[in-house]
Amino acid sequence: MTKLKGLARAAQIDKNREERAKEIKAEGGKVAGYFCCYPPLELMTALDYMPIRILGDMNEPLTEADSYLPTVMCCFYRSIMDIAMKGRYNYLDAFIGAHACDGAERVSYIWRSYLKSPCSFYLDIPHTNHAAAIEFFKKQLILLNGELEKTAGKTATAAMIREAVKLHNRQRAMVRQLYGLNRNDPPALSGSEMVQVLVAVMCIPVKEGNALLEEVIEEVRGRAKGPEKKKGRILIWGSLIDDTAMTKLIESCGLNIVIDDTAIGTRSFWVDVDETDDPYEGLAIRYLDKVVCPRTFRDTKNTRREDLDHRFGYMKEMIKGWGVNGVYFNIIRNCDPHGYEIPELRDYFEQMNLPVLVVEQDYATTALESLRTRFQAFAESIG
Amino acid sequence: MEDKKKKKSSAKTLQTAREAGNFGKKILTSAREAAEAGRPVVWAMVDWWLGTTIAKAMGMEICYPENYGALCAAMRKAEPYLDYAEGDGVPNTTCGYARNCIGYTRKLKENNFVIPEDAPGGGMPKPLFLLACGAACDARYKWFQSLGRYMDVPVWTLEFPQTGVMEYFMPGNKKDNITFMVQELRAFVSFLEKLLGKKMNWDNLEAKLDTLFKTHRLAYEVDLLRKAVPSPAVNTDFWALMIPHLYMPDDPEALEYYQRVYDEVKYKVDNKIGAVPNEKYRMIFSELPPWHTLGVFDEYAEKYGVAFAMESWNYHVPSPLPEDEKEKIHDPLELIATYSYHKFNEYAPVALEHRMEPSLFTAPYLKYVKDYRIDGLFAHPLISCRPATYTLMHLRNLLMEKFKIPSVIVEGDIVDIRVFNEEESHAKMEAFIETMDHYREIRKKEGFEW
């Protein structure tokens, strides 16, 4: 078999997400699975764990989840619990649950009750970005590191963590560079390709991820034919999209996905970790304060306008920089942090004269086709 | 919606429980009076006495929109508010209390912040600020934040750390958690002082705390008395009783009242007077009840001899802080933080013993079922409340695995009456009686005490 490169390799990894993890296990290495974009990857990398983002599977019919979780909860985390109970993540040496949102929090608990891995940690994440919260979060990170060390059988020195910070910052910079190529019209990379690349780098060691990103950037820059030009250039806001079935549907309806504010997308890569003397300091600030997600409460500002800009203003940059002319709110059903945000954020974009499409989806590929009319009508309403 | 179903409130078995409604009324009247007199009013989430006691010590009156949601539901007047909120684009999968409140706030705004005439229970006046809380669920701060769309008032979110079971026992972690909470409470005090332009009244706070602990001590004693067979009080009593201890334990009236509750329950225990005539089965309920149809529990009692001996961990007071621990704490904020944290983590040892998570919403039940000699769990998954629902399947598995206690699952909602199928619930209960019989036998065979 010839070794694939660049986008083709990314697509291959995306299709077979556990492949590298299992190979690394076979070679005697260790793998750490984590929830959402809050557990610092640097701590895992520093101790030679390969970090792997725990995702669901939109193609897998739920048969186990109902025994552990009621139907009214987040469809994404239901899917995670379903495939986890079917043994999909049995290979993990470390499980890092996280209090990212109710879904992640509760599934972390329930996961740990039924699935035991050598190392298991539940990372509490404060709700605010107050100074005390950052200080507390830092202490949680130190506890997490202590647990990872026990199973790794080694200690992470400040230098090792700083080294990992450099590697991951480099990865983030390259992802941003890749997004930057989408400022053009047509964008250099389709939304589906972006999902494949980002999921891929979340499923392989950081150095391999960086090498892959280099290949992808070079390939995309050099290729003659990327995505077609389309009338709609949209931003996707919402929890996450981790399957190209979703992006392909959107892209087949006259819409190019040029930028996103989601947890598999920019939220995981948009800001770097500061290289502070105490590496935990930089990690705590970056992961708690700088990662944007509606799950973090930011203190009310003096006026309504200020408050909204404080919470959503960063997306104005995206809209301008990427020439966005429509916004799609991708709501995975039963997501509270995003659900409560809909009316306010919708107003915010509509005041900028941007059409907004809100879809509550069930995180199942079988339920996608019925959304086609919505995307098509949305595309027709743009411009 | 002019529903033809009869309004079905519960008769309640305790004389004192029938009075508890006055406390609910008092909350709303005091708030309205304060608003009229130009004194500050706060809308607050139930915060397990973390921030609300402090706000009260600063002379603020508190309304509880969650409780207001239950009230609107019990009066069957929530639908128009729910429709309003959904119309504004809030997904109908979000919390019923939240949608009720969002709809109410929109209506309030449309009425220029004069309480609409038809507001159930007289309505809640416009607040000076919103006191959100991180404990239990995301909705309880996201919902307040989303009210910014209707009124320009600040939101303060109280940090309430959520510790995992293994992590609870890690050296230094409990202390770090409480330190964090205290720091946050200090910041909250500064926020209040700035907002009100006056200094915190520490003496007042200490006096309130003193009353709170006394009221809670009695509420705790009442819970202990309820271990008696036959059960002296049941879930429908509790949901009335909880108003004073959950929302206003620092009120001397609540303290006086709870003394009477204690006396009544004690008398019933001493004289073996059961809340349910012919108590045959003792059940536990989890988590939030169908406020619109509480009467259904009276029917179960009458038809099957079911006594709901215990219920809903979240709304019970915790065990008192050990005196020696309490004596070491001199900062009232530290005392508050320690107590609230204690409420959420006191069952961590139980969770550890059973090698399960989480210690909240599940572990308490593993202790209750033994203490209260429980035959079965009545699980009430809510269509619109995830925190009170997430763990129910898990709890069901745990009770069966560890104690051979079966569960009956009856879906419904706290606010939305349309999703509760009363006839079906009776059919399920009828079958469940046999199930409880069956597992009683099994428990006997396997050597359980009850």
Next chain:
Amino acid sequence: MLFAGIDIGSTITKVVIKDERSIILSTIRPTGAEHRRLAHEVMRDTLEKAGLDFEQIDFIVATGYGRINVPFADAQVSEITCHMRGVSWLFPNVRTVIDIGGQDSKGIKVVDGKVRNFIMNDKCAAGTGRFLEIIADTLGLKLEEIGDISLRSREPASISKTCAIFAEQEVLLRLSEGASVPDILAGLHKALADRIFAMVSKIRIERDVVITGGGAKNAGLRKWLEERIGFPAVLPPEPLITGALGASILAQEMAAKSVEGDLALKKRARTMEAATFFDDDQ
């Protein structure tokens, strides 16, 4: 020049033929799910009736559930846009369109003749016309008559089930309890109107409201909907054809924007064959 719009719905196919100024002819043919692949025949029959040749139509736009690949059309546009355009042409003051179809219900917000926002029901037949169809079937009545019968009710029965199949069971119960058919029907219409209202409220209902689709023909449903909305809604002369009408208007616009050579090319590529549907295997 001549233009055509065809709206291939899940059970009914509608065709509108139009010139620069007005509608020349429209056809409504209940094709039924089993015959929906015969949409091209509805087109052919319509042309025949109008005495026109396929070649004479300058531009054809397809819409509806079966629009995905229509070999005899030049373009396909979603039914949301088409309904909006059709309704706006008939009623320039329209701000809200409520379309109650067999398989789905939708609300469309119109601002300056453009779709500003829209909403559709999902995954469940609870808020659609199919709900009434099933009940009519249960009661042995015709879909066309149940709306009028419901108006005779004095005390609507309470119907709490949202699932059409469970509602059917509830209907049986109410019947057995002695409720009258008009009361039961009124209860059902009210329940359906409540659900549609709740959904459409999300896009903020504003005047003028136009109701289209099969549901618009049901007087009982209209009555309850108007009661919830708080003011009368406007009814098109033929509520079923607004989608096809919009498609024909878009055909006219697209033709105007096209270069002549392109039009001829497109015409040559058309074939009078069956359409492909959304759920067809790719």
Next chain:
Amino acid sequence: MLQISFKAGIDIGSVMAKAVIMNGDDHVLSYGIRPISGSFARAANNVLTEALEKAGLSYDQLDIVGATGLGASFVNGPHIESANVTCQSRGMNYLFPSVRIIIEIGDQSSRVIKVTESGKVADCVINDRCAAGSGRILQIISKVLQININELGGLSVKSTKPVRFSTACSVFLETEIISRVAEGTKKGDIIAGLHQAIASKILAMIRKVKIEETCGITGGGAKDAGLVEILQETIGKELLVPEEPFITAAIGAALLATEKHNTLD
């Protein structure tokens, strides 16, 4: 204690009314099955009369009548009502004493019941609120394909490419099935796709009560041999099927009425 010579059990469901006549030794003497056709009361009356006629008995000879189902309260004359789940448990236990898991695929809902040796309900999972996954869809598909429900199986097993449906809603499924037929999709593939969807739903329910050694199936869905086969494969257990799956709850209703009567005495 009442001396019982003859007893009846009546199950008034949403689509079918069923009645059984049993003697004092709990032997089934006869049974009747009739469609509801718009009136619970009439159907109840007719189906009981039919069963009585078959047994050569008159109404007056019945010592006790048990009733269950949605329309149980519309049964004329004195009777003892019991919950449907309990009746299914007793009825299936009567027919198959070794069965510990009962899968019931009814018209409106599906249930998985765990039963004790004595036929009591040890646990139960009910799929309510939405008819997705209920047996109704089997009726619909039989109607659309114009084949009898017990012929579905023969076609299903031959399928090589089961259809993957995009909806769970029975109402939408009907349309989807109709159009698949129109497109020329093989009947077998459509049916197999449906069977698989139902089987995976049932599997999820069984997981909640934990599987046991001996399992049985009842309700209208049990008449569909293809479904039974796919279910057996999915859950990895053989399923015992009653000769007449419609009447198991009616049998249970008769047995329970006697039981209840005796405990009252």
